[in-house]
Amino acid sequence: xxxxxxxxxxxxxxxxxxxxxxxxxxxxxxxxxxxxxxxxxxxxxxxxxxxxxxxxxxxxxxxxxxxxxxxxxxxxxxxxxxxxxxxxxxxxxxxxxxxxxxxxxxxxxxxxxxxxxxxxxxxxxxxxxxxxxxxxxxxxxxxxxxxxxxxxxxxxxxxxxxxxxxxxxxxxxxxxxxxxxxxxxxxxxxxxxxxxxxxxxxxxxxxxxxxxxxxxxxxxxxxxxxxxxxxxxxxxxxxxxxxxxxxxxxxxxxxxxxxxxxxxxxxxxxxxxxxxxxxxxxxxxxxxxxxxxxxxxxxxxxxxxxxxxxxxxxxxxxxxxxxxxxxxxxxxxxxxxxxxxxxxxxxxxxxxxxxxxxxxxxxxxxxxxxxxxxxxxxxxxxxxxxxxxxxxxxxxxxxxxxxxxxxxxxxxxxxxxxxxxxxxxxxxxxxxxxxxxxxxxxxxxxxxxxxxxxxxxxxxxxxxxxxxxxxxxxxxxxxxxxxxxxxxxxxxxxxxxxxxxxxxxxxxxxxxxxxxxxxxxxxxxxxxxxxxxxxxxxxxxxxxxxxxxxxxxxxxxxxxxxxxxxxxxxxxxxxxxxxxxxxxxxxxxxxxxxxxxxxxxxxxxxxxxxxxxxxxxxxxxxxxxxxxxxxxxxxxxxxxxxxxxxxxxxxxxxxxxxxxxxxxxxxxxxxxxxxxxxxxxxxxxxxxxxxxxxxxxxxxxxxxxxxxxxxxxxxxxxxxxxxxxxxxxxxxxxxxxxxxxxxxxxxxxxxxx
Ligand code: SF4
Numbered sequence: 118x119x120x121x122x123x124x125x126x127x128x129x130x131x132x133x134x135x136x137x138x139x140x141x142x143x144x145x146x147x148x149x150x151x152x153x154x155x156x157x158x159x160x161x162x163x164x165x166x167x168x169x170x171x172x173x174x175x176x177x178x179x180x181x182x183x184x185x186x187x188x189x190x191x192x193x194x195x196x197x198x199x200x201x202x203x204x205x206x207x208x209x210x211x212x213x214x215x216x217x218x219x220x221x222x223x224x225x226x227x228x229x230x231x232x233x234x235x236x237x238x239x240x241x242x243x244x245x246x247x248x249x250x251x252x253x254x255x256x257x258x259x260x261x262x263x264x265x266x267x268x269x270x271x272x273x274x275x276x277x278x279x280x281x282x283x284x285x286x287x288x289x290x291x292x293x294x295x296x297x298x299x300x301x302x303x304x305x306x307x308x309x310x311x312x313x314x315x316x317x318x319x320x321x322x323x324x325x326x327x328x329x330x331x332x333x334x335x336x337x338x339x340x341x342x343x344x345x346x347x348x349x350x351x352x353x354x355x356x357x358x359x360x361x362x363x364x365x366x367x368x369x370x371x372x373x374x375x376x377x378x379x380x381x382x383x384x385x386x387x388x389x390x391x392x393x394x395x396x397x398x399x400x401x402x403x404x405x406x407x408x409x410x411x412x413x414x415x416x417x418x419x420x421x422x423x424x425x426x427x428x429x430x431x432x433x434x435x436x437x438x439x440x441x442x443x444x445x446x447x448x449x450x451x452x453x454x455x456x457x458x459x460x461x462x463x464x465x466x467x468x469x470x471x472x473x474x475x476x477x478x479x480x481x482x483x484x485x486x487x488x489x490x491x492x493x494x495x496x497x498x499x500x501x502x503x504x505x506x507x508x509x510x511x512x513x514x515x516x517x518x519x520x521x522x523x524x525x526x527x528x529x530x531x532x533x534x535x536x537x538x539x540x541x542x543x544x545x546x547x548x549x550x551x552x553x554x555x556x557x558x559x560x561x562x563x564x565x566x567x568x569x570x571x572x573x574x575x576x577x578x579x580x581x582x583x584x585x586x587x588x589x590x591x592x593x594x595x596x597x598x599x600x601x602x603x604x605x606x607x608x609x610x611x612x613x614x615x616x617x618x619x620x621x622x623x624x625x626x627x628x629x630x631x632x633x634x635x636x637x638x639x640x641x642x643x644x645x646x647x648x649x650x651x652x653x654x655x656x657x658x659x660x661x662x663x664x665x666x667x668x669x670x671x672x673x674x675x676x677x678x679x680x681x682x683x684x685x686x687x688x689x690x691x692x693x694x695x696x697x698x699x700x701x702x703x704x705x706x707x708x709x710x711x712x713x714x715x716x717x718x719x720x721x722x723x724x725x726x727x728x729x730x731x732x733x734x735x736x737x738x739x740x741x742x743x744x745x746x747x748x749x750x751x752x753x754x755x756x757x758x759x760x761x762x763x764x765x766x767x768x769x770x771x772x773x774x775x776x777x778x779x780x781x782x783x784x785x786x787x788x789x790x791x792x793x794x795x796x797x798x799x800x801x802x803x804x805x806x807x808x809x810x811x812x813x814x815x816x817x818x819x820x821x822x823x824x825x826x827x828x829x830x831x832x833x834x835x836x837x838x839x840x841x842x843x844x845x846x847x848x849x850x851x852x853x854x855x856x857x858x859x860x861x862x863x864x865x866x867x868x869x870x
Contacts, residue, residue: 121574122149122693125163126224126549127763130291131559132159133569133694134166136550141575143167143550151694153567154560158295161760165772169548170575172769173834174533176545177579187543192580192590199500199542200594202525203239206498212240213468213494218484219504220244225554227651228529228546228584230636232502235588238597242465243496246478247504250511251409253475254418254855261723262425264713266476267447270428270440272404273563274299277438279310279403281394283424284336284410284861288320290758292408294562300324310401312394314339315410316754317818327394332385333752333822334742334862337416337733339384340423342377343395344430349373350392352399357432361709364722365429371730379735383742399431402438409756414861416733417852422726429719435708442711444701445561446568446658448665468494472856480856481510482848485519502529502546502584505765507536508830511858512805512848513841529584532768535832546584551577553649557658560695564703566669568685569695570655585650589637598637599628609642614683617643618660659685669699725854749864753801754824755842756860757782762828770831770838779829779839780813783867787821788814791867798870801825803863805847809870810840823867827860 120135133152137145146166148159179195180187190198206214217236221229236244248256260266272280274293280303287296304311304324313325314336322328331339347353348369358365381388397403405428411420425434433439466473469490470483484506488496499520506516520526520539528537531548555570592598608620621639625632639657640650647653659682662670667677675684675698688696714720761778781799793799795814800807801823810825818824830841842860850859 118145120147121572122151123550123571123574124149124152124224124555124569125159125166126169126222127162127166127766128291129223129559130155130294130296131224131556131569132163133157134159134163136166136574138575141578143170143575149694152569153565153695153697154294154562156295158298160291160297162763162767165767166550168767168769168772170550172532174768175548175579176531176533176537176543177581178545179580180543182541192582195542195544196587196590196594199525199527199544200591203498203500203591204595206524207239207241210497211494213243213465214497215239215241216243216245216479216484216487216496216499217241218245218481218499218501218506220246220502222247222503223556223559225503225549225552225584226556226558227554227654228502228588230654231585231588231592231640231650232500234634234637235500235592235595235597238592238595242474242477243467244474244478245481245484247481247509249475249478249480249855250482250509250857251412252857253478253480254412254852254857255421256476257418257855258421258425258723258726260475261726262422262429262719262721263711264715264720268442268711268713270434271443271563272406273438273441274303274404276402277404278308278401279312279397281312281314281398281403281405282321282325283314283405283407284412284414285406285408286315286319286321286410286758287408288324289760290408293406310397312397316822317824318816327390329386329391329394330819332383332742333754334415335384335738336411336414337420337423338380338735338738339386339391340420340427341372341375341730341733342380342384343391343398344423344427345372345375345377345380346392346395347399347427347430349377350396352396353430354399354432357436358429361432361435361718362429363714363716363718363720365426367722368426368727368730371727376735383735383739398427402436403431403433404439405433410861413756413857413859415859416729417857417859418854419726419729419733422723423730425719426721429721434719441563442708443561443563444669444699444706445566446557446662446666446698447561448663448669468492470856475855480851481506482512482851482856482858484510485512485515485848488519488522489515497523498525499523500527500529501536501540502588505530505534505536507534507539508765508841508843509827510848511843511846511850511860513843514806515848529587531581534765534768538832544587545579545581546587547573547577547581550574551581552583553652553655555655560698564701564706565673565697566699567695568689568698570652570689570693572693583650585636585640585654589640589650592634592637593641598634598641599631601638601641605638605642609646612646614643614656618683655689656682656686659683666699669701672700672702673697745864749803749866750821751787751865751867752822753803753845753863753865754822754861755827755846755863757824757826759826762826764828765831768831768833770833777811777813779826780811781867782813782815782818782824784818784820784822785814785816787823788812793867793869800868800870801845801865802868803845803847803865804850806844808840808842808844823865
């Protein structure tokens with residue numbers, strides 16, 4: 118049987134897959150050795166992708182809630198009624214009353230351009246997204262230090278001598294191409310060091326050369342101590358700081374006048390061992406990678422800032438084997454700031470909680486308050502797409518209450534999720550395996566850039582359409598898509614894309630404002646001949662590539678010039694496994710060209726951070742860490758990564774049959790003290806609520822620290838499977854700047870159920 122090329126959609130690695138299809142069912146899956154980035158690498162989730170595609174709760178037709186039940190309606194009726202209601206809400210209550218939740222996912226981002234077009238056309242800026250669950254604190258810091266919130270560094274793993282992995286368990290969470298292979302190689306190499314900072318003995322800590330088991334919630338204190346030790350010992354890179362860094366002198370004393378020994382006492386770490394790690398980090402070709410373990414803990418945004426400060430002090434940003442800026446199709450586009458700075462008047466804050474947009478998105482944590490508020494501008498209509506707030510975001514109880522108050526809740530999805538079940542309208546989208554899609558940002562790398570568009574491998578069995586097409590139809594119904602001239606339609610129908618490109622340029626010259634709706638225009642014209650609006654928008658993205666990208670493309674054999682976009686487009690269609698689309702000369706590449714600060718230097722002078730660092734004092738921290746102890750003697754980490762969870766992508770519990778998947782991990786000393794036995798059910802209580810779950814006694818966690826996975830408590834075929842972690846997470850337990858949830862530090866108590 119033929120193997121068809123596609124990809125996994127369960128995490129941001131988007132590994133290449135090959136599948137066999139029989140009777141329109143995916144029946145066999147393997148890693149695709151031809152995929153440029155993953156080279157056959159795959160984990161258990163990718164191999165179980167059929168459970169994402171085929172299950173009893175797939176949506177087939179547009180649905181409308183009538184009374185307590187859903188009724189099937191036509192697309193025409195669905196689009197007409199939703200458009201009418203959106204328009205009426207915005208007319209009566211203003212554009213701030215409407216928000217988009219999701220609108221794109223890492224695996225299926227193409228719908229985003231259509232969803233944002235609808236949002237903006239209705240006059241709203243409120244785009245809420247899962248990225249603001251995890252990463253926007255870091256993006257905010259990168260905006261301050263690198264001048265652009267969209268510029269993140271990645272560890273240069275191929276060339277590094279030492280990886281400092283902080284709150285990151287790549288042996289389970291992946292989050293870098295071929296994570297298990299790369300980390301195993303690194304840990305086995307006698308000339309390279311893997312140092313893991315994690316409160317518990319994670320799967321990655323187990324293979325590390327050095328493991329620093331930091332006390333939960335003290336990571337900021339540890340970073341402050343590390344910078345202090347490096348300066349004290351004179352291991353900092355003064356020459357680099359003179360050439361590359363601005364503003365450090367204003368904060369230097371925060372590290373030099375600091376009691377690192379006392380701080381490490383609070384972190385429950387050995388001073389000599391941390392000092393040794395600091396020496397290695399400052400004197401080797403080192404890099405740093407952190408993840409949700411610190412992005413979702415106390416002082417989250419400050420930690421991201423301290424990481425950039427540590428890397429700067431040691432001269433590791435933009436250095437070989439250090440933290441580098443990946444290159445990609447965005448390179449050389451002038452790097453426009455992706456969002457107006459939060460200080461700019463044109464950038465909205467949320468009405469009640471006053472959070473700014475970071476990279477143009479708002480934190481899901483605040484949406485319940487924004488709906489339940491008494492403010493006249495409160496949210497009244499929400500369209501959810503590619504998201505399941507009732508399971509994926511903090512505080513299910515708050516979300517249920519808030520969504521029940523909305524005048525209009527519309528869900529665009531492939532499955533009857535918990536959020537869809539609460540909606541007024543449910544609109545069925547094609548799945549990742551029934552449509553063209555791909556994420557050009559995931560192909561960014563160094564020195565090579567890859568690109569893949571996954572073709573459909575199975576056919577839809579109902580009336581599903583591309584999610585982007587759903588947003589386009591709504592925009593069209595509301596009159597937000599300009600009339601398309603006959604000449605452009607004819608050029609599209611001719612099948613000659615060169616002719617179409619010329620006609621498009623002519624049209625945009627005659628009506629420059631139409632450029633605002635370009636993806637919609639492409640979808641309605643070229644999309645018809647290509648059979649996909651996603652593909653048409655992708656074609657548009659490849660036109661007018663800037664000189665820097667043309668140069669990169671030439672290095673891998675493409676031909677710079679006006680035909681380059683079409684040449685790349687054809688290559689992508691011919692190679693569903695993905696292609697190398699560009700490369701830079703690693704030896705001469707200047708990473709600092711990615712900086713958008715006015716002087717081209719790294720800026721460490723953020724007043725908000727200066728104030729926050731002053732709070733990270735051993736005496737104060739030690740007191741704060743004990744504040745909740747009486748009522749809540751345990752710390753819960755909600756979000757254990759493992760082979761048995763995949764957010765809510767794999768809804769059919771059959772993929773975990775026979776596995777011990779949804780348990781709470783507890784150290785044997787705690788279990789003994791509490792009189793608990795492995796396998797019994799326990800009740801966890803937090804400020805947000807209570808849940809019961811099976812206990813798993815293991816030394817892989819530390820005393821006082823329990824862990825549960827996310828992605829359970831899903832309703833499948835009318836039955837609930839596992840424990841919903843987000844009944845235990847409070848949406849107001851969040852970062853002060855980014856509003857991201859602090860899932861890895863939740864005070865709780867545990868009792869026998
Ligand atoms: S879940 Fe596994 S197979 Fe899927 S993309 Fe991530 S690492 Fe690859």
